[in-house]
Amino acid sequence: MNNPENRAVLECRRLTKVFAEGPEKLKVLRGIDLLVSPAERVAIVGTSGSGKTTLLQLLAGLDHPSSGEVILCDHQLMKVSEQQQGELRNRHLGFVYQFHHLLPEFTALENVAMPLLLRKEVSVGQATMRAEEMLGMVGLSKRASHKPAELSGGERQRVAIARALVGSPDLVLMDEPTGNLDPHTASKIHELMKSLSEQLTTSFIVVTHDMVFARQMDRALRLEDGHLVPVV
Template sequence: MTESKENLVLETRGVHRTLGEGIDKVHVLRGIDLRLERGKTYSIVGPSGCGKSTLLYLLGLLDRPDAGEIWLAGQRVDHAAEAERTRIRGRRIGFVFQFHFLLSEFSAAENLTLPMLKHLPIDRETALERARELLGLVGLGDKTARKGNQLSGGERQRVAVARALANDPDLILADEPTGNLDYQNSKALFDQLQALAHELNRTILVVTHNLDLARACDHCFHMRDGLFE
C-alpha cells in the first residue's frame, strides 16, 4: 500500500505494548507500523487476544505505548501531556463502540450536541443545527427529536456514528460497531460508514470479527500475536 504524505492522517512507528506484571506479563503489541490515509476506510481482523483492541486504545489516546511513536495529522501524540491528549481526543478523534452509549432521556439531536458543547466554541442553537444536519446524513433527519429509548438498535448505532462526526474529527475509530446488529442492519451501517468516509474525506478504522464487512473496506489488516501478517 502506498500513501502520500499530504493525505497521511495517522502513522505508528514500531509501537509496543505489554500488559500485566511478573509471570502474567504479556507482550501484546510487538512493533506495529500502520499508516492511514484521509478519505479511506480500514479494518483490522484477527483472533481474540491478538492485540486489536489494545491497538485501538492506543490510537484513541486512551493508553500509552511502552515504545514507538504515534502521529496524528502530522503531530506526535503518544508522548503528549494528559491534558493535551484529552483535548486532541475530544477534538480530532471520533469513537463508535459496539454499544451506542446514548443517553435515553435526551433526544437524538441532544445526544450529538454534548460533545460539541464540551469541546467546541459553539452555542447550543448552532450545535443543535449541526446535529440535525449530521442526523440527516445518516438517514435520521426525521427522527432528530426522538428520545434514545424510542429508537431501534440500528437507529441508535446510526446516531452513534453521527455523534462520532460531531466535532469534525480527522479519524474515527470503531470497535465492533455492528456487533449487536443483525446482518441487514450491519450491512446498512457499514455501507454508511464507507460512504461518509469518502464523502466527508474522513478516515475510519474498524476493528471487527465480521470478515465480510472487513473485506469491504478499502484496506484490511490481519493481526496475529501482536503483529500484522
C-alpha cells in the first residue's frame, strides 16, 4: 500500500454467519462490513443474542464465517494455516472477556507476561520487565505476586487488560469487559480503558452495554438484525 501509516488494522467484508439448528437456520450475521483504522476505538452495542460475541470470534479467526472475509493487518485470516493464525493473533491481537480467563495457578505478573513468553524472540527477563511496566500502567504494581483468587473482580479485569496490551498488539478485542462488575468498578475500568487508549496506538473494538461509555469511543455501532448500523 502507498500509505502504510493509514492502512486498516482490521477489515471485514460481507461477513455472514449462519448456525444450523436442526431444520432451522439461524442467520446471526447477514453481511458485516467493518474497517478499523490504527488507534481507532470502536464500540459495539446490541441486545443479548444479537451476535456480538459471534462477530468478535470471527474477527479473531477463532470461528469460520459462512461467507465473507477478514483481513487482519494485511493478512487474510481464512487463507492462512491454523498455526499462522495463532501467530497472527499473538502478534497483532489482544483479548479481554467478561470473565477474566486468567490462569489461576499463576501470579498476576506471570499471567501478564504469558503472551510475551509465547514469543520465541523474547527472553523471560524482558517479558517480566514489560509485564511489570504494564501492571504499573493499570495501577497494580503492588499486586504483582498475587494469584487471581486473591484479587477483586475489578483487579482481575485490570490484570486481563494488562495481559491484552503487554505485547503491544495492533488491536484489542473486548467482549463486555465490565459486564461482570458493579457499576462503580465498571466506571473505574472504563476510565482506565479511555486513558490507556489515549496513551497507546492500539485500536480497540469494545462490546459493551454501557451507552455512555460507547458514546465516548471514536465510533459506536449497533448490531441489529445481523447488520452493523451507526448508533444515533
